[in-house]
Structure formats: structure tokens, C-alpha cells
Amino acid sequence: SDVAHVPSAASELQGLFRAAMRAALPKLTDEPVVVPTGNPKFGDYQLNNAMRIFAHLKGQEGAPKNPSALAAAVLDKLLETLPADGIIAVERALVKEKGGKEAEKVVSPAIAGPGFINIRVSRAWTARHIQAMLRDGIETWAPRVGYQRAVVDFSSPNVAKEMHVGHLRSTVIGDSLASTLEFCGVDVLRLNHVGDWGTQFGMLIQHLDDRREGGLAGGAAEEDVKDLQALYKAAKKRFDAEPEFKARAREAVTQLQSGNELFLQAWKRICEASRREFQAIYDRLGVRLIERGESSYNPLLRPLVEELCAMGIAEDSDGAKVVWVEGEKVPLMVQKSDGGFGYGTTDMAALRQRAHDERGDWLIYVVDEGQSGHFRLVFGAGRKAGILPQEKDAPPRVDFVGFGLVLGSDGKRIRTRDEGAAVRLVELLDEAKERSREAIVAHNRENEEKGRPFVTFTPKELDEAASIMGYGAVKYADLKNNRLTNYKFNFDEMLDLAGNTAVFLLYMHARIASIDSKAVARKREDGRATLGIDELKRSATLMLAHDKEAALGLHIVRFPDALESALADLKPNVIADYAFNLAGAYNSFYAECQVVGSEEEDSRRLLCEATAVVMRACLKLLGIQPLYRI
Ligand code: ARG
Known part of the structure; x- marks a missing residue:
């Protein structure tokens, strides 16, 4: 992508630590590992691999005595070379020395435990960093991923069998991962491997x-x-x-x-009818996908199996052709004894097309955990056949992204009353939307009755808001869970205004967004007009003076950390967690810091705007549209 990339706080720190490390220990080639601290008591970020580095240096000439000594040497260099107005906050305090005398010393950054170095991020740096983002756009904060073109296989329902909640999980998780990669500038091919062929x-x-x-x-x-x-x-x-x-x-x-x-x-007629049904769901959910069904690989299957046989990779097994993969108890079947080809053959052909023809350097499969064994075989056979590289880290990288079951409120696999068929997705989405519509209407009626501000909607606006909220709630209830765990589908929970839900985040966003119009609408005593947010971005300065402002600011600059960690494990729940905590940090700030009409109004409006921008980015990555008034 051509969006300018701004290093995150973590990578900025990593650069400083690297320089200090090279200066202190010239022979060292290790990279420093800098991570956000779990507990704010210890600081904001931490160098946490001094022990490991020490182990690498042990026994060498001039090596430090222990991990703490190593950390001390690095910290000395760090403090020597620290830019005056940089990211690391240097705190000094009077400290009692051995003889009882007091002396001024640096207390942060500080060494803790067996060689951790804890640092605090400077508020001034944080404020400048956020202000630059407001000016240049949130895309400048997207981490570098190191891949050019990803192929994400997701949704992938089967023709004539209706799409069920399992496919919903794949659709929602896959869409979120694809969007996150796209946000990071990766060219993503979103493929729907529809089951449109077979017995x-x-x-x-x-x-x-x-x-x-x-x-x-x-x-x-x-x-x-x-x-x-x-x-x-x-x-x-x-x-x-x-x-x-x-x-x-x-x-x-x-x-x-x-x-x-x-x-x-x-066959075509059946597929066409199925396609219309699937598309109706994708349209509702706002999910983009390119259909490339199993049948599209048909012409590639026979030549592929012939090749595999000629290479000696596929072997005969009772008239069938199979590929054995080391460490696996069963082989991958590539041709049945009756000469037919199946699911495995198609996936081999698809793998090759994605790696070779599509030039994907990262191939991702979002499929229920029950198929992990199948994909171990496919990837293993792919390596054997040279479609995938022998070395683990060489491109194309492949990832199986599995997920657990959706359970009903009884804790059992979700089913409808009739004949144990999986719950129809359409009904589920209808209900989520209807419940949202009722909730929005009730909420505003109550506000009106109690003399609080309320929103009036045209029928079209209400319908749109209900869709965004209802479908958003369904998506979020799925995405907020670690994808590998089974989760209970529960309408009351997912629509809870005060819970960890899309509804909560959407209200939160609408509230933040409304602050600005309140500020602009207010008549000021000095008679001057209040600047609009765009002008404010250019003319006002963000300051993080109050502790709650600083805490919110810090959480905002950690957005790239959340993205990196979500992509490291391909887990959208990391982004959901981050967004929920952003809402929490904002609430703490708002409870103590007046915005409109305060001395700090301009600066705080900028902080609110930054919160809203990051919240919208999170929602987008979770496949949820923002609402500005509900
Ligand atoms: N159609 C399959 C199912 O519903 C999922 C396909 C997943 N993708 C793949 N390349 N095999 O179980």
C-alpha cells in the first residue's frame, strides 16, 4: 500500500533498545523483545527477553554476570543516548543511598526482577503521536505485516444444504481477518470455496x-x-x-x-438457487466474497493426480490413490477406487492454484476445528509435492484457522425443534434485527418520557440502525470469544446494552460522536464561534495532563499492538477486547474530565475524536458499521 507507515510505540521502543543493546554488547545479534506490560504498576512497556539473551551470551568473553547485569548495561546505554523529548519518560526522584544520604536518581525506566526493563511512555510523545494520527489518518498506524497477497478461504457453505451457524462463524471470523489484513495493506483474495460438487x-x-x-x-x-x-x-x-x-x-x-x-x-439451476440464498446473507452482513466453488477445480484434478503418481508421491491403496504424510495415521485420499475425485483432491488443486497462479504468499483457511486433520493432510501433502516450501518459514505461509461450535443456551450444539436441522441463519438474523429495532424504539421512548435527549428516526433510518445493531451484535458475540472455544448463542446477552456487546460499543461510539456537535452547538459566553473538529485538528494542541486522559491516550496508541497480536494468532477476539477496553478507558476519562465548557475543551475534544476514530477502526475490522445516533 502507499499509505505512509508510522512506527508504533512498541516498535519505536524496540529501535531504542536495539541501539542501546548494540552499544552495550557489540557482539550481540539478538533482537530486543518489547511488549506492553500486563500490569500498569510496572510501567507501560517492558523489555522482557534479557534472560534469554543472557543465556545466548553465557560463557563468552566479557559476558555480563547475570541477566540483571545485562539489563543494567543496556539501561545505562539507553539513558545515555535517550533523546530529550522522546517516547521514554524519564522520572527522577530523591532516593536514599547506602550511607543514608539522599540523591536524585532515575527511577523510571527501571530494572525489575531478573532483568526486565520497565519503561513509561511520555505523555507529550503520546499526545504528539495521537495528534499526528488525527492529521494523517488511522491507516498510518497499521502495522507492517510482511506479506503481499493473502488468500483467505472462508464461509464456504455447501450448495443445497442451507448455510448454518457454523458457516456463520467462518463467515464472520474470515471477514474480520481479511479486513484486518487489508487494513494493514495486504492484498487479500477472499475466496468462497463453495461445496458445489459431489455425490x-x-x-x-x-x-x-x-x-x-x-x-x-x-x-x-x-x-x-x-x-x-x-x-x-x-x-x-x-x-x-x-x-x-x-x-x-x-x-x-x-x-x-x-x-x-x-x-x-x-446442477446449474440448483447452484444458482443456492447462490441467491447465500448472497442474500452476505448482503445483509456486508461481507464481500468471490465464489470459487469446488467444481471450478474439476479440470485440474486428473492431471494433478497423474502428476502426483508420476512423482511417486501418490501411491496405490486397494485401487485408490493416497498420499501419506509423515506422522499422520491416515493418508490423504486423492482418487477413490471408482476413479472419482473428492474433497482432498480438490483442496490439493486449490492449494496449488492459490500458491502458484494467485501468487498468494499467505494462505489462510477458516474452517471448523473438526477439519483440522484434513488440512494437516492437505498441507503435508502439499509440502511433499513441492507446492509448499520444505522450510517452515518460507512463503507461502499456510494457516488453518479453526473454530469451535455454536451452542444453544442449553449448552448443546445449536438446533431447531424440527428434525434437528441446524438453525436457519436467516431466521437468526431476522430475530436479531427485530429485537434491536424494539430495543432502539424502547430506549428512545424511555428517554423521551424521562425528559432526556432522544432520537427520532424515519422508518428507513430505524431499519438501518436495527440492521447494523442486530447483525453487529451477532458478529460481535462470535468474535469476542477465542475462536477455538465453543460459545453459547444467547440473544439477551448479545443485545445487552451494558455488557461486552456490539450494542454497548455502538452506543459508546454514538455518545462520543455527539460530544462534538454539542460543543459546536453550545453558545459560548465570549460570543466566539466554536471551531469544527477539522479546524481544531489543525489549530489546537492535544495535552494529556489528567491521569485519566493519559490512560486513555496510552490505550489509543496501543491500537497497533492489538492488531499485531490479533494477526500473530489470527484471533479477532484480541481486537474485540481492545475495543471493549477502549470504551472502558473512555468511560473512566469521561467520568472525571469535563469536556464541553471546560478549560481543556479543545484538547479534550481532540482526545474524544481520536477515541472515536480508533473505535470506528475496531468496529470496521470486526465487520460492524458505526452508528452516530441511536
Ligand atoms: N464446504 C465445507 C464445509 O461446509 C468447507 C470448505 C472449507 N474450505 C476448503 N478449502 N476445504 O464443511
């Missing part, structure tokens, strides 16, 4: 053929595919109960695969 089509098409007068040749009929759920159910019922139908369904697969025109047309 289920045999029974579906055969059932259509039987049901229609004149069979498939009777012409295309929209009616046939109007209710795919029902079609699937009916066909499956026959498939399980009628051996004769089962045999013909199998034959139909062969017909389809060998290109029978009528069968192909029926």
Missing part, C-alpha cells in the same frame, strides 16, 4: 428427474429449486430408504461428471 448432486438431480413429468427433459422449472431445503430433505429420505433410488442416484453422479447436458443444466 449429493446425484440424489438431488435424480429426484428432480423422477418428480417432473417428462423427467429433466421436461424443461427448466424454477419451482424445482425454490425450496432447496425441502428438495434436499426429500431426496435424502429416498436415498436412505430406497435402494433402487440410491443406485440410480449413484448413476446420476456419473452422468453429471461425464458431462450429460441435462444433468449439468439441473
